[in-house]
Amino acid sequence: MTTGAQRLVSLEGGAGSPPPWSGYIRRSFGAWIPSQRRAALAVALSTLLVSFIHFATPAGPHEWHWVHLAAQKLYLVPILVAAAWLGVSRTILVTLAVSALFVLHIVTDWRGYEMVQADQIGDLVNLWVAALVASLLFQRIGRSLERIHRSHEETLHALAASLDLREHGTGQHSCRVREYALLLADRLGLCGEAARWNLATGAFLHDVGKIGVSDSILLKPGALTDVERAEIKRHPDLGAALIGGIESLGEARELVLCHHERYDGTGYPRGLAGEAIPLGARIFAVADAFDAMTTDRPYRRALSFREVRASIAAERGTHFDPVVLDAFMHISRAEWASVAARYGIVLAET
Numbered sequence: 001m002t003t004g005a006q007r008l009v010s011l012e013g014g015a016g017s018p019p020p021w022s023g024y025i026r027r028s029f030g031a032w033i034p035s036q037r038r039a040a041l042a043v044a045l046s047t048l049l050v051s052f053i054h055f056a057t058p059a060g061p062h063e064w065h066w067v068h069l070a071a072q073k074l075y076l077v078p079i080l081v082a083a084a085w086l087g088v089s090r091t092i093l094v095t096l097a098v099s100a101l102f103v104l105h106i107v108t109d110w111r112g113y114e115m116v117q118a119d120q121i122g123d124l125v126n127l128w129v130a131a132l133v134a135s136l137l138f139q140r141i142g143r144s145l146e147r148i149h150r151s152h153e154e155t156l157h158a159l160a161a162s163l164d165l166r167e168h169g170t171g172q173h174s175c176r177v178r179e180y181a182l183l184l185a186d187r188l189g190l191c192g193e194a195a196r197w198n199l200a201t202g203a204f205l206h207d208v209g210k211i212g213v214s215d216s217i218l219l220k221p222g223a224l225t226d227v228e229r230a231e232i233k234r235h236p237d238l239g240a241a242l243i244g245g246i247e248s249l250g251e252a253r254e255l256v257l258c259h260h261e262r263y264d265g266t267g268y269p270r271g272l273a274g275e276a277i278p279l280g281a282r283i284f285a286v287a288d289a290f291d292a293m294t295t296d297r298p299y300r301r302a303l304s305f306r307e308v309r310a311s312i313a314a315e316r317g318t319h320f321d322p323v324v325l326d327a328f329m330h331i332s333r334a335e336w337a338s339v340a341a342r343y344g345i346v347l348a349e350t
């Protein structure tokens with residue numbers, strides 16, 4: 001018999017599969033942190049610009065000498081950009097490059113002026129102090145943010161896993177539909193990091209409202225009465241209310257609330273139709289149906305890929321958004337099978 005602890009562990013996916021939240025930290029940070037390449041480009045361009053101004057206004061007694069002095073102070077800009085986005089070791093490399101320019105200037109332009117050279121060396125020391133302090137502080141802040149983000153993800157995971165303790169299999173189902181929804185999102189060209197994270201999180205938490213449904217209904221082996229069916233249909237509202245106070249889950253909440261809506265307006269709880277249903281929920285509907293049909297149920301065996309394709313295609317424009325359905329039809333069996341295999345699901349051809 002499977003214990004609760006074993007079931008929680010089983011939510012981590014099949015053998016060899018990545019943990020459910022693997023990669024999402026980097027992706028969500030990526031929404032506001034420029035890529036390494038863009039940061040490196042900003043460092044190179046600012047160094048070139050500052051050097052051009054600095055060397056185009058030579059040292060010495062002339063009316064533009066103040067520009068020369070100001071440009072020299074601006075060497076702090078590429079160093080701080082590097083400290084913020086390129087890490088400690090690359091900041092040291094950038095500071096070494098700036099130091100080489102500085103030393104060249106000290107040796108060639110101020111030969112014989114020991115007092116000025118001493119002053120310039122003092123400026124260089126300031127740059128090194130700023131580089132080391134700023135890069136180490138940014139590194140600390142980055143690690144703290146990553147820890148906070150990871151604990152946030154783990155809390156969400158625990159929330160979803162808590163339902164699995166009551167209704168065994170829900171956790172694995174949530175993991176699978178999340179991966180299927182992301183596969184559909186890829187084919188639809190939905191590549192924004194924030195949109196993908198919202199879709200993944202909403203799909204993972206879609207049934208979390210079932211926590212508020214009593215065991216006598218949730219685990220009832222036989223057919224449900226009308227009253228019981230009405231009770232279980234409250235779970236999208238319950239789930240949306242449960243996570244409604246978490247600001248970062250605003251978009252995911254929409255998916256949780258609308259995951260039983262149908263494209264033709266016959267779904268619940270609002271009876272929304274067409275594009276009034278959030279895109280994430282329209283994508284989820286196909287992923288959810290695919291998972292339901294490709295896994296064994298107490299009343300039937302899993303259907304083959306060909307049968308599943310035909311069943312889903314038959315509901316184009318009724319249950320499913322035609323655009324999402326077209327994307328579904330363009331994904332090969334091999335692609336579906338490779339995702340399913342991570343969770344131990346074998347997708348038969350016929």
Ligand SMILES: [Fe+2]
Pocket residue numbers: 206207235259260
């Ligand atoms: Fe549901």
